[in-house]
Amino acid sequence: MNSVDPSDAARLDGTLDRANSDVVLIVDDVPDNLSVLHDALDESGYTVLIATSGEAALMRAMQALPDVILLDAMMPGMDGFEVARRLKAAPQTTHIPIIFMTGLTETEYLVAALESGGVDYVTKPIKPKEVLARMGVHLAGARERRQTRNALDAFGYATITVRAADGCLMWQTPLARDLLERYCGTQAPNTPPEVLGWLQACLQTMARGDEPAKLSLERGPKRLTFRLHQQIGDSDAGGDWLIVMREVSDTAVIEAMSLSFKLTAREAEVLYWVVKGKTNKDIGDILGSSPMTVKKHLERVFVKLGVETRTAAAGMAMSRIRQLHPQFEG
Template sequence: MICDAAVPLAPPAALSAPAPAVPGGSDVVLVVDDVPDNLAMLHDALDESGYTVLLATRGEAALQRAAQALPDIILLDALMPGMDGFEVARRLKAAPATAHIPIIFMTGLTETEHLVAALEAGGIDYVTKPIKPREVLARMGVHLGAARRARQDASQAHQARNALDAFGCASITLRAGDGRILWQTPLARELLQGWFGATGPWAPESVRDWLRRHVLAENSAGPPAPARTEPAQLNVEQGARRLTFRLHQQAGDSAGGGDWLIVMRESSDAQIIGSMGLAFGLTAREAEVLYWVVKGKINRDIGAILGASPATVKKHLERVFAKLGVETRTAAAAMALNRVRLLHPQFGG
C-alpha cells in the first residue's frame, strides 16, 4: 500500500530535494492520485523515461510537497477524498512560489462542465482515465518544452534589464492606455521613488501624459511623418539635476496604444557648473547664476531655484559681468557656452 508519509516508489532523496538539486538535472514530476495502482503505473512509466518522480495521495500532502520541491510539472487527479484536485490547483496557482508550475489534470469525468472546471482551476491540460502512459508523456513533453522556453525568455529579459542598469540606465515597460508599469528594473524603481515619491503600479502623471501624446502623434491621421533621428524624449529637471525618459521601442501589441519600453537616465550639470567657475574665476554661487543665465532663466526664476532674492541674483550677475568683461546677459551666456562646450560637447543652452 502506498502512503504519503513514506512513498516507496520514489527514491527517498527525491521527496525532499528541490528540483534544481536533482542529479543530472532531470525534470521533476509530482503525481497526485489516491489510487495506488495509478501511482505505480505512472511512476514506472515516468521513471523509465528519465523523470524524477514525487508522489502524493492526498491534496494536503500535494500542496506541501509542491512547496518544498517546486516540481517542473504536476499530474493531478481531479476527484480525491477530502481536498479534491480542483481545490489543490486553485491553491497552487494562488501561491507565488508554485503559480508557474504547469498542471495536467487526470480525470474520469468527461462532461464538458467538468473539463472546463479543471481548466478554470488552473490546469493547462487534461488526460482522461483510464490513463495511457504514452499519452501522458506526450502531453507532458509539450508543456515542459513551453515552460522551458518561457523561463528562458524571462531570463533573457531579466539579463537585458540588468544590463541597462549596469550602464546607468533604468528601464520600465509602460502601458500607454492606462499608464500602468508592467515591470521595472531596480534602478528605475529607485529613481521613480526618489524623483516622484512613486511606489505604486502607476507611472507619474507627467510621464503618462508624455507617452499618450507620443502615441496619439504616431497614430494620428495624415501623411507619414519624416523618420525621427532621435526617439521621443521627456526631461524632468530639479535644479541642475535632470531625469530623462526616452522611448526605446514598442514592447507589446498596439491595442490601446500598446506597451512601451522606456529607458531612463539621471544626469547632473554640477560638473559643468564647476567648469564655469574654474574657467572664469567665479565663486560657486556666481557659477550657478551664470549656469542658469545660459539656460535662459530670468533673475526671478534663478532666485526661486537658488533660494535667493532677485536682488541678490542681480548683484551676483554684476560681479559675473565684471569677471567676464561683458555688459549683457546675452554676451555672458555666449562666452560661457562657447568655453564650456570645449570641455562638455554635450552641453547646450
C-alpha cells in the same frame, strides 16, 4: 533534472540551474495530474516545481520565481483565478506567464482565466505534448525578456518594464527603483504619472510613424532621462515596453564655468540656470534666494564675462561648456 516540493523551499533557494533549464511550477490538487505532467516535463529537460494548493502556489512562486506556471483553475480553497490575480498584482511575479489547466470549456470560464492574468489555457484531460507546445511559445518570449534585462542590468543601466494596457510597472532594476523613488516618490507596481503620460504619447507618436522623444525630469543640476528601448512580449493592448533610464549630473559643468570665468560657486549656478532659460524668479526659487539677489549675482557675472545681456552671457557660457562637455544638453 530537479523535481521539488514546496516543503523543500529552504534547501532549493539559490540552487536552481536557470542557465541550463527553464523552471516550471505546476499547481494542481490532483496527484495523478501532477504525476503525468511532472514526468513529461522532467523528461523534456525542465526543472519542475509542484504545489498542491493556491496558498502553496503563491509561496512557491514568490520564492522560486519560475519561468512559467501551469495552474489548475478549479481547486478547493483558493481557486486558480484568485491565485493568478494575486500573482499579477505582485511586482515580483507579475511578469511570469500563466497557462491555465481547466476541464471547464464554457466560454465564461475561459474568459475568466484570461481576464485574471492567464496568457493561455489547455483543457483537461491534459495532453502533455499540447502543454509542451504551448509552454514553448510563451517561454521563448519570457526567455528573450530575461536575457534583455540581464544584459542591461550587467552594464549598470537603470531599466523598467511598463505594461501599456494598465500602466503597471512590471519589473525594475535596483538602480531604477532607487531613481524612481528619488525623482518621483513612487514604488512598483505604480508607474509615475509623468512617465506613463510620456509612454502613451510615445505610442501615439510611433503610430504616426514618427520617432518618440525622450523624457527628462530635472532635480537641480541633476536630471533623469527616459528612453523607449523596445517592445517585449505580446503586442496586444499596447504590449510591454522596456524603458532605459539614465541620470545625468551637471555639477561638473557648473564647476567648469566657475573655473573658466573665475566666478564664485553661486555666480556659476546663476549662470547655469540662465543658460537653461530660467528667469530671475525661477532661479531664485531653485536656489532659495530672492529675485533681487539673483539680479545682483547676474550683474557681477556680466562684468566678469564682459557682456551686457543675458543672451550674450548664455551664448558665451554655452560655447565654453560645449568645448569642455560636448554631451551637455542646454
